Amino acid sequence: MEPKVQDYKSEIIAIIRSNISPGLLRGKLGDYHENDLAEALSDLSSVEQKKLFRILSQDLLSDIFEHTDEDETIRYLDEMEVKKAAGILSKMETDTAVEILKALSREKRQLLVGLMDEEARNDISIISVFDEDEIGSCMTTNYISFRENLTIKQAMSALIEQAEKNDNITTLFTVAEDGTFYGAIDLKDLIIARRDTPLEELIATSYPYVYGHTSIDDCIEKLKDYSEDSIPVLSDDNQLLGVITSQNIVELVDTEMGEDYAKLAGLSAEEDLNEPLKDSMKKRLPWLSVLLVLGMLVSSVVGAFEAVVSQLTIIMAFQSLILDMAGNVGTQSLAVTIRVLMDENLSGRQKLSLVKKEMSVGLCNGLLLGSVSVLIVGLYIYLFKGTAAGFAFAVSFCVGISLMVAMLISGMVGTCIPLFFNKIHVDPAVASGPLITTMNDLVAVITYYGLSWILLIQVMHLG
Numbered sequence: 001m002e003p004k005v006q007d008y009k010s011e012i013i014a015i016i017r018s019n020i021s022p023g024l025l026r027g028k029l030g031d032y033h034e035n036d037l038a039e040a041l042s043d044l045s046s047v048e049q050k051k052l053f054r055i056l057s058q059d060l061l062s063d064i065f066e067h068t069d070e071d072e073t074i075r076y077l078d079e080m081e082v083k084k085a086a087g088i089l090s091k092m093e094t095d096t097a098v099e100i101l102k103a104l105s106r107e108k109r110q111l112l113v114g115l116m117d118e119e120a121r122n123d124i125s126i127i128s129v130f131d132e133d134e135i136g137s138c139m140t141t142n143y144i145s146f147r148e149n150l151t152i153k154q155a156m157s158a159l160i161e162q163a164e165k166n167d168n169i170t171t172l173f174t175v176a177e178d179g180t181f182y183g184a185i186d187l188k189d190l191i192i193a194r195r196d197t198p199l200e201e202l203i204a205t206s207y208p209y210v211y212g213h214t215s216i217d218d219c220i221e222k223l224k225d226y227s228e229d230s231i232p233v234l235s236d237d238n239q240l241l242g243v244i245t246s247q248n249i250v251e252l253v254d255t256e257m258g259e260d261y262a263k264l265a266g267l268s269a270e271e272d273l274n275e276p277l278k279d280s281m282k283k284r285l286p287w288l289s290v291l292l293v294l295g296m297l298v299s300s301v302v303g304a305f306e307a308v309v310s311q312l313t314i315i316m317a318f319q320s321l322i323l324d325m326a327g328n329v330g331t332q333s334l335a336v337t338i339r340v341l342m343d344e345n346l347s348g349r350q351k352l353s354l355v356k357k358e359m360s361v362g363l364c365n366g367l368l369l370g371s372v373s374v375l376i377v378g379l380y381i382y383l384f385k386g387t388a389a390g391f392a393f394a395v396s397f398c399v400g401i402s403l404m405v406a407m408l409i410s411g412m413v414g415t416c417i418p419l420f421f422n423k424i425h426v427d428p429a430v431a432s433g434p435l436i437t438t439m440n441d442l443v444a445v446i447t448y449y450g451l452s453w454i455l456l457i458q459v460m461h462l463g
Contacts, residue, residue, distance in 0.1 A: 008032060012040035016048060022055045030060065038067035046079070053080045062091035073100055077112075086115035094123040094141045095248070126241055135219050136212025138252060139233040139242035142166050148174040148182040148203060152193050159190065168245060171230045174203055181232055181240045183207050209234055212241055216252060223249050294438040298445055305449035308457060314385065315452050318377060318399050319445075325369065326406040326444035327437040333358045333414030334436050341422050355415045362411025366404035374400035394462060398455050402448040409447065410440040 015028050029037060041049060041064065053061065053076070065073045065088065077085040077100070089097045089112060101109045101124065113121060123141040130136035144166050146158040155172075163169055172190065174182040183203040193202060209232045210219045223231060223244060230243040302309075309316055340346065340354055378396030382389050414436050456462045 008036040009040045009043065012037060013043060016040070016044065016052060026055055026057070026060075029056065034060070034063040035067045037064045041068065041076075042072065049076065050079055053084070058084065058087040058091055062088045065092060066096060070099060070103060074103055082111065083115055086112045087117075090116045090120035094120070094127055094242070095138055098124055098127045098137070130212055133215055133217075134212060135210050135214050135216050135244065136233055136241065138216065138248050139212070139244050140168070140248070141242045142168050142245075143173060143230060143232075143243040144169055145173040145175055145240055148176060148199065150199055152190070152195050152197055152199060155185075155190060155199055159187075168230055168243065171228065173230075173232055173240060173243070174199075175240050179240065180238045181209060181234050184232070207232070210244065211236065220249075220252055223252070291435065291438050294435075294442065298438065298441045301442065301445050302449070305445075305453065308449055308453045312395070312452065312456055312462065314381065314395060315398070315448075315456075318395075319448060321373070321399070322402050322406050322444045322448045323441050325403055326410040326440040326447075329362050329365070329407045330410040330414035330436040330440040333362070333411045334418055337415045337418045341418065351419055355412060355419070358411040358415040359408055362407040362409075363404070366407035369407070370400035370404035373403055391462060394456060394460055398452055399448075401455070402444075402451045405451070406440070406444040406447045409443045413439055413443060 012029065012032055015025065018025075020028075037060075041052070044052065056064075065076065068076070077088065089100065092100075097120070101113065104112070113124065116124070126141065127137060127139065144159060144162045146155055146162075150158065159169065159172065170187050172185045172187060174185065176182050183205040184207040185199075185202045185204070189202045208222065208226045208228065210222065212233050212235060229246045231249075232240055233242045233244060235241050336358065337354065346354075374393070374396045376396075377399050378389075378393040381387055381392035381395055385392070417436060417439070
């Protein structure tokens with residue numbers, strides 16, 4: 001028997017709707033995780049939400065809003081007293097607060113920033129100078145740093161002093177006298193160090209870092225490879241500005257995967273449910289126009305084999321089988337290739353091996369599925385179409401051979417197109433699923449009707 005999953009959301013809602021005092025309510029809700037509180041918050045009525053905003057502390061509300069969608073957070077802030085909203089923004093992670101402020105009107109943004117505490121305003125001004133596609137826009141100023149020439153006792157005192165406002169304390173950073181980044185210290189090493197141990201012995205001076213104005217795309221692989229819980233972000237003159245946390249990295253990777261997924265469908269990465277119809281149409285039309293031209297090319301190829309179709313109309317019944325399987329193989333190869341291309345250090349030999357592998361997979365799968373098709377299609381034509389067994393299996397043999405060849409070529413096309421895009425420094429995800437599918441439709445049509453003409457009409461004289 002599976003263990004029962006705890007329904008925290010229902011418990012939280014029941015507590016909020018109970019008739020207990022504000023102090024007791026605050027204490028009980030403090031026992032739950034902020035993510036569970038955020039999920040429950042969206043199910044409350046507007047009156048219940050406002051009641052909760054009055055009772056809960058700014059610290060707890062800021063943690064809850066870290067787990068809500070940006071649009072929801074903005075709506076919640078609009079519903080509460082402006083000074084409390086500013087206080088909550090002051091206590092949120094700086095990168096999150098910046099994103100929320102950017103989404104507000106200029107007047108509301110200026111009002112809230114004016115009411116925020118001075119330290120929060122300074123942190124926001126630091127992050128606001130970076131464009132949204134630069135890694136500095138994703139950093140947080142929630143970190144602990146101190147001079148590299150302190151004693152162990154002084155470093156512990158600095159840690160205790162700063163830990164009250166900064167909870168990213170697993171990794172501690174050191175700076176030189178002029179503020180230049182010097183290195184990092186593991187919290188555990190500092191705690192167990194003897195008082196007379198020089199702090200210099202604990203500092204990892206080869207610790208990874210990134211510059212704030214570096215594009216996210218250029219440094220995301222570096223961030224993933226190091227697997228650190230915090231990586232420092234530096235200014236162009238090597239001053240420590242903030243850190244990228246492991247949570248930031250997870251969000252960046254998730255966003256990057258979402259963008260690639262959108263591109264695989266021929267969509268823009270920014271498109272969402274709230275985007276106006278006109279804007280969505282503008283983003284999709286260019287791709288659809290290209291695919292329309294390619295689709296017309298496919299249709300014209302089918303027209304070129306009109307004589308084959310007129311003599312053997314039954315082959316039209318299996319066209320979709322060949323086209324669908326070719327498109328599926330091409331899309332699978334595309335997905336594998338884009339995943340492999342995330343490693344920017346691939347050699348030419350490795351890329352060639354990738355093409356050979358995908359073609360081999362397509363060929364082997366084509367042989368297996370083609371053999372199955374010969375049997376099933378042959379029996380279908382013989383039993384249900386009332387034709388001679390020789391004719392039925394001649395057609396099914398042509399279908400099987402066409403399926404094998406189309407899957408072989410589609411594996412190559414689905415691999416070579418993204419490799420070509422990558423070679424000319426274009427995002428390989430742009431080689432989208434619809435493009436690969438349409439290209440493979442063209443391959444499949446030529447293969448199927450070409451082999452039908454050669455094998456069935458020219459060789460077997462079945463027309």
